[in-house]
Amino acid sequence: MARFRDNELIEILKQRDWAYVKEFFINIKPWSEKFKVSKRVAWIEVDGILLYYWNYQTFKRVAKLWVEIIAMGDNFSMMNNFEKMDMFIFMKQEHRLNEVIMLEVGNESFPNLIKEKGLVEKPIEN
Secondary structure (H helix, E strand, C coil): CCCCCCHHHHHHHHHCCCHHHHHCCCCCCCCCCCCCCCCEEEEEEEECCCHHHCCHHHHHHHHCCCCEEEEECHHHHHCCCCCEEEEEEEECCCCCCEEEEEEEECCEEEEEEEEECCCCCCCCCC
């Protein structure tokens, strides 16, 4: 969401078919009280994937619970820590993710903590 306070600037952007603004936004629409976001993106942290199942297909299965993977964190390609994986996912739900899922492999199930990462990981002190 972007807010333009200068009506003259808004008119110039409209005349130029929103010029450079389209480089940052997919849709450009005037604000409405009825507007509701139906999809969003977020970084999540996946904790608890067993080393034997640490592969793209496993993480793809995890992401499909919400919608799909957009990108994998650095840890996937560097393989320097098999404790947690960051994933950038596309999802339809509005609330922040913080849940345990059971990943089924064969006849076994393994708990995995899924936690949405915020823009700021440490609380801001006053």
